[in-house]
Amino acid sequence: MSPRLAPLKIEARREIPRGLLYATPLLAVALTVVAGFFIFLAMGYDPFLSLYHFFVSPLLSFYGWSELMVKAAPLILIGVGLAVGFRANVWNIGAEGQLTVGAITGGVVALAVWGEEPVWILPVMCLAGIGGGMAYAAIPAFLKTRFGVNEILTSLMLTYVATLFLSTLVYGPLKDPMGFNFPQSRMFGDAALLPLLLEGTRLHLGTGIAVAIAVAGWVMMTFTIVGFQVRVLGQAPQAARFAGFSSTRIVWFCLLLSGGLAGLAGTFEVAGPIGQLIPSISPGYGFTAIIVAFLGRLHPLGIILSGLLMALSYIGGETAQVEVGLPQAVTGVFQGLLLFFLLASDFLVRYRLRFRPTVAAAASSQPAE
Amino acid sequence: MSTGGSAPRLEVPRLEVRGVSKRFPGVLANDRVDFAVAPGEIHALLGENGAGKSTLVKIIYGVLGPDEGEIFWNGEAVSVADPHAARALGIGMVFQHFSLFEAMTVLENVALGMDRAEDMTALAQRVREISEAYGLPLDPERDVYTLSVGERQRIEIVRCLLQNPKLLIMDEPTSVLTPQEVERLFETLRQLAAEGVSILYISHKLQEIKALCDRATILRGGKVVAACDPKAETAKSMAQMMIGAELKTVTRRSGGALGEARLAVEGLTLASEAVHGTDLKNVSFAVKAGEVFGIAGVAGNGQNELLMALSGERLADHETVVRIDGTAVGRSDAGRRRRLGLCAVPEERNGHAAVPGMSLVENAVLSGHHRMALLSHLFIRAGAAARFAAEIVRAFDVRTPGTGVAAGSLSGGNLQKFVVGREILQKPKVLVVSQPTWGVDAGAAATIHQALADLATEGVAVVVVSQDLDELLAITDRLAVINVGVLSSAMVTAEASVEEIGLLMGGVHGLDGSVPGEEASHVA
């Protein structure tokens, strides 16, 4: 009877179902594993063996778990900061640059007192790292709030600048005079290295701090007016203004917070697993943390889990490289795929798919007004 | 096109709708609707906001597909797959919210409404011809954002007329026009009907329908509840059919005001921050305790800018430009103004007055945390916030399954009751409300009007910004008219004439309207 009967009807949901919101990341992970199966198959590797070494074998040893937590620390730290910004529609995608600057400022403090072993050095390094990351994030914050320059492009451009700056330093003024001309600084003194949580591993204090900060982030976002302001600005900027929340202050807050945490992560990397300044501090933690934030649903506690999962993608990539000879680039492919699947599965969260009732059924089921 | 307006009614209807139903999540917008329009007839589709009128005409025009039902065109069943198909049949539509492109020219806007590529020079010539023939002056080369609302509507009408429509659908065309512009539009429509064009006229304004239409179909809750000859009915009888109940009237003590000015605005000049917005120019007025002050005007003449300047969302140049109970607040943000007692309800509920994705409790915190003590240092007092939200829901009869549901899941009328109630329960000293009853049903409108009147009785200064002149005439003590960012001097409502207000709404130059260049110069 009706001229246009589509079998499937797509309706926008008026309310987001919580269960589905937190279940879809699992769906995305499952789909990524399935896609990985076919990618390995297409590349001529044994898919079962590859998947096993990618996702399972790193988790079979105690050392594997400890490495997982080492890699998860920067991802969680940065992811929590970015998630707060993303909630407010502040798109800091230059965390990699802020991490690099934080590594530099923290590292410079360590190198400045090289040869001495002052007890205050670690806290000062951390503060320097946070300050460095904040100062670097302040550039896009200033340009955005003062002139309305898009923070996506500026924060990203600054990442390239930071990497080049680090390179300038380790090839130049900070180069180890006894280092056979290798582009790296002196090794930090013992007092400037993060204490290990477990002997025989690289698991350091930074992981514990990252988890503590994620919990603090959750408290802030859920129970305080600060988190409320951030959420309102992101969902309805006009309503934020109506309520008297200053968008300028929130933008500054988000960028300084995410920049500071990225800077702290940078200091943790050089004071933890690396122990000196080298040209490349991070295998893209600042970018991967973007995926971590989304996969954790921009929820600080979710980010702890997604940070561990993305850390697995690094370690799994390394293991699979050693065991089956997979190129390490597989890690990046997996990370991208995971974000694709997550964004696609979001559709299920925001829209309801319904098969239309038949015409006869519809006619006999008129709801009462 | 000269069959004459008094064609016999027994012929095959030009358009007939049979058993059309349309369902949206949570609402049955059209429920087995039947009606027919004869050639050359001006047919009213009458109903309250939310009665399903707009949904129905979107189905006829092919923007939406019906869930059930059939459409007959000149007696033959047709399927209107999309607006192209509708136009191919000879159906033209002027939307309530114009389907125009601000940054493009009039000519481009017209060309986009045509289904084939046209030679632009020839098209410009035809636009000039049509606009001349029907008294709709337009300059094809102008950018749309420089035009007044009335001129924009002309683009829509000319765009339709270029396709020689047999049926012209007008969706609430007069809500954006001054009374004088309305009269001119009616002349154009009568001329078209006399040429044999059928007109489907959607409105909830009874006087207009009595003045213009040959027949009326009345919708309520998505169903056809009556059909009548408007000329044989009274406005009151049609209103009862439309609402389904007796109209309540607002009761309040009459009498003058009333103490010192609680809200005083002096020389407020503010550039709009919207790309195509209206700047405020030297706006001054004062509202005393116990007074309801109205601000009338056609949409887009600076009402939003004024509301934001009062609420503190935009700051004035000097602190003394705005005063609350004598305290200068022109440079103070919305938070300080609220603490001093100025509460506001902006026009747009979703995304401005409320955050659709947040719960009612969170939305209560949104503007209530200043005056309702909902914070303890940085922490939100969850219990107090929940109690405040529950109190709003109870006092203003907000229909909702609970206070934990998202604001966006409420119907428009219920959300309006919530946001108005949220401000009223904060016991403001000054309340600024924009479009207080926009989109709510008559019962809720009466509740809100009564609440505003009660507030005034308690000594609050109330400012009502509305495009609905009838509403302002009914509930205000004094009113002023805003036009292109300039506020007229205030007049006592009981002594004001609609004629005079209409002239002010049109502005001095805009009244004639035959010189588009002049009109636009205020807007640009």
Added chain:
Amino acid sequence: MTPDAIALVLLTVISAATPLLFAALGELVVEKSGVLNLGVEGMMILGAVAAFAVAVTTGSGSLGVLAGAAAGTALAFVFGVLTLTLAANQVATGLALTIFGLGLSSLIGAGYVGIPVSPLAKLAVPGVSDLPLIGPLIFGHDALVYLSIAAVAAVAWFLKKSRAGMILRAVGESDISAHSIGYDVIAVRYRAVLFGGAMAGLGGAFLSLSYTPLWAEGMTAGRGWIALALVVFASWRPWRLLAGAYLFGGVTIAQLYTQGAGGLGIPSQVMSMLPYLATILVLTIIAAGPWKGRLNAPACLGKPFRPST
């Protein structure tokens, strides 16, 4: 400097500008339709590796160029499915595109590092090509350079004069209005997004087959992002985009020459920062300037749209 030396410098400027021009021109059309695709970097580098791999494998530069365009288009299609069909967040999807593109390209390119490829053929007209300055400047390029300039003219004409271009602008200006008068917003945007992908792919192909010509991991080095900034710089006008791309080509070459000339005592890495810092500077000037360049921004840029049915 001799005329030959000047010609050589200008030639390198043109070839440094061409990848930016391709990518930015594609993105301009995408943004005019109301879509913000931040994945230009990803599409570009996938185009670069696909072009290189196909050119090396088949020995045909033309097939390589086609493969580059096809790879960019394929990735753009993924973007289209996510943001247009599934109404996903455009910013997040664009970032995913870049991350995925960088990963996939280094996976594909792992076997091609350090392999030489014969660069695309240069157009040569006997006699005329030998003229000083003019000859090499006008005739010393491969076909892609001419194509990029022709594409600017074509896009300028398309947007201003053609009906399809008018519809595309209308869709970017108000998706709701365009939908209500009967245009298929999603279909128009799909076409624009795919075009943008093909252009980004061409930019990548030029990079790996003509500019360098070789494959290196991450070789786009932020050019996709600079292309995005160029669109803002040009305030969505094709001819101004041409000027912007050549300006940035000039900055790139200037810093290379300064490095080559001993760098004036400045570390080479500091010189390499120039294009990125210039991008930030240009964005700031555009945003802070008195001119209303932003007036030209499509009103619906970045907003998801799903028609109700």
